[in-house]
Amino acid sequence: MSSTIRSNGPSPSVREATAQRDRVRSLRRRERAEVVLVAACLVSVIVAVMLFLTSGRPAQIADLASAVTAAGIVTGLVGSDLLLLMLVLAARIPWVDRTFGQDAAIRLHRRLGKPAVYLILGHGALIIVGYSLRDGLSLWHQTLSLFSGADMLLAWLGTGLLLVVVVTSLVVVRRRLAHEVWHAVHLVSYAAVLVAVPHQLSAGQVLAGSTVQTFYWICLYVLAFGSIAWFRFAAPLLATDEHxxxxxxxxxxxxxxxxxxxxxxxxxxxxxxxxxxxxxxxxxxxxxxxxxxxxxxxxxxxxxxxxxxxxxxxxxxxxxxxxxxxxxxxxxxxGIFTDAARTAPRLAVVAAGIGITPARALLEDTDLARGEATVVLRATDRSQVFLWDETERLVEQSGGAVVEMIGRRPSGQSSWMSADAVTRGASIVAVLPDLLDSDLFVCGPGDWADLVVGEARAAGLPERRIHVEKFV
Ligand SMILES: Cc1cc2nc3c(=O)[nH]c(=O)nc-3n(C[C@H](O)[C@H](O)[C@H](O)COP(=O)(O)OP(=O)(O)OC[C@H]3O[C@@H](n4cnc5c(N)ncnc54)[C@H](O)[C@@H]3O)c2cc1C
Known part of the structure; x- marks a missing residue:
């Protein structure tokens, strides 16, 4: 799509109004989809608990031992449900990417991580306490007794693998690991979930039998592992072969x-x-x-x-x-760092260094009205001025404005601008005068992008109009 060519067809003002109406509609669609996705996660947890409560097992609660065991089963069910939802969120399902953006899906995936692991650990602890009350064994002997049988050994292995994943995800540990090592360890979480299945068949009676509860859990496992298998492995292989x-x-x-x-x-x-x-x-x-x-x-x-x-x-x-x-x-x-994510009539882009890459492609793929775009190009020095000529052409052909800002950031101050601009008292609304009427697209190093976004927020730009792609 060209950024500038205007020939026959509707007048510019009609085109702009239509474009803006489409943006508002698409925003509403995305907001609805977001609600559906979050609600689906919540409903899934509620259904898991309700199916247990209506399974007849709560009626067997007669004493403290059976009550603690039942609480252990519920924590295990909710923990497993969250783990499976985490796999769905990490599966890179195109609909999830278009709705949330993969970044946001992964953030939600991370947020579910801790509760899921605590629940799984709580499950183990409560079951041990419940069984020891029932059998009159010490906690130590009860724990040892649960190390018998292949299904239980696999369940312990799954818990251990989950702990390894959690420890390697801690920020301090992750920073020390090469990305590939961290990624390989993280893949272990799939195995951790799978090896817990046999004990759900034998001890948990959740997957065994032909109840609604069984059907529900089988569907959830198929959804999680099917999505991973298809979207992470099969679809990329097919696309690679096709193209x-x-x-x-x-x-x-x-x-x-x-x-x-x-x-x-x-x-x-x-x-x-x-x-x-x-x-x-x-x-x-x-x-x-x-x-x-x-x-x-x-x-x-x-x-x-x-x-x-x-x-x-x-x-x-x-x-x-x-x-x-x-x-x-x-x-x-x-990714949703695209024109489709826009909600406002004007476009503001701030790109630094290699962050120019998606910004340039975004401008190329946007049907810009006259003067619609303002672009700030940031570089520490002249060696970072690449793809600027192409980008400037795309903006200037549509009568937009480009602000070049070259120079180091001021030392000891947190600003995304050059020291020069800071000395002159420049602000984000000075370089992007239409900011509050715009969607802001920011791309560059993470800490730098955070500063741009912080200043835009402080200037009053609503969250839904801020779009960020952080490279590292
Ligand atoms: C959405 C997105 C788009 C990007 N687009 C571009 C681009 O157009 N041009 C460009 O030059 N760079 C881009 N990057 C950054 C680029 O992916 C990393 O610079 C590169 O993977 C680093 O690999 P390395 O082996 O050279 O460095 P390493 O020393 O291995 O890693 C340097 C940093 O990159 C991170 N990293 C490494 N591999 C990955 C990975 N597979 N996934 C996520 N992070 C990783 C590491 O955690 C580390 O923080 C993009 C990053 C993201 C997340």
Whole structure:
């Protein structure tokens, strides 16, 4: 889609009004979908508890021992339900991505993590206490007795694996681990959930039999593992096979920054929106083991796509030496850093360094009205001025404004602007005069993006109009 071409058809003001009406409708659709998703999570937990309460087992509660055991079963059910919901949220289901954005889905996934693990641990503790009251054994002997039988051993193994996942997710530990190590350990959570199934069949009687409760849990397991199997593995494999992507060239742009040009088949069928990213794996001897999330720096045409990369760590440095012909697999496209997320009549973009990539593609894919966009391009120095000419052309063709801001941030002050601009007393509303009438798209390093967003919020921009893509 061109950013500027205006020919026959409705007048600009009619087009703008129609575009704005479509944005409001799409916002309402997304808000409804969000409510549905959160409600579905809640309902799922309530159903899990209700099915237990109506299963006849509560009627067997006769004393303290059976009451504690029943409480243990309920905590186990709610914990398992949350774990399965976490898998659904991490499955990269396109509908969830379009509604929430994968980032937000993963944030919810993380927020459910702690309660889920506490509930699973609580489940184990309550069952031990309940059984020991029933059997008159000490807690220690009761615990040992639960280490018998393959099903229970697997359940303990599952709990242990979950603890490993939790410990490696702690911020201090995660920072010390290479991304691939952390990712591999995290995949263990799938195994942790699966190995608990046998004890649910034998001890829990939840999956055994042919009750509504059994049916519910089987559906939930199929939904969680089916979504992971399909959306994380099968669909990317099929898309990779269908589109046959290969590297055609690596083009240096600036020290440590390069574009990777790709060729493929029927790429327009991917439906990539400007601003989206995919998770890429380049099948060379030195790069195949590390997948990277990288944005499209241009909207793909049917046979060509382009990514632009800044060599940050060892993995991205190796991409600079990719040879023409290297096979490429991918999962995606993902993300809602796109025109479709807009709700306001004007567009404000602030991009720093390599954050220019989705910002440029977003502008390319937006049907801009005259003067609709204002773009701030930030760089520490001239070596970071890449893709600026293309981006500026896209904005200026539609009569928009571009503010170039080059220079280091002031030391000892938390500002996203250059020291120069801060000295001149510049503010976000000074560089983006239409901010309060705009959607703000921010892309760049995480701490820098937080400062931009903080200032926009303080200026009164509502949350739903702030769209952020943090690279690291
Ligand atoms: C949505 C999104 C879009 C991005 N788009 C671009 C882009 O267009 N151009 C560009 O140059 N960079 C982009 N990045 C950043 C890029 O993914 C990382 O710089 C790159 O993966 C780092 O890998 P490395 O091996 O060089 O560095 P490492 O030293 O391995 O890692 C450096 C940092 O990147 C993080 N990282 C590494 N691998 C991944 C991964 N698979 N998923 C998430 N984080 C990871 C690490 O946790 C660490 O914080 C994007 C990131 C995200 C999340």
């Amino acid at each position: 046959q992507l290969r590297v055609t060239a690596v083009e240096p742009l600036s020290p440590g920054v390069f574009s990777i040009h790709l060729s493929g088949r029927d790429l327009s069928r991917l439906g990539v929106r400007g601003g989206q990213y995919a998770i890429w794996r380049f099948w060379s001897r030195r790069t195949w083991w590390h997948a990277h999330p990288i944005s499209f720096s241009a909207v793909p045409i049917d046979t060509e796509a382009r990514l632009t990369v800044r060599a940050l760590g060892a993995g991205t440095k190796r991409l600079a030496r990719l040879k023409a012909g290297t096979k490429v697999s991918f999962a995606g496209p993902y």
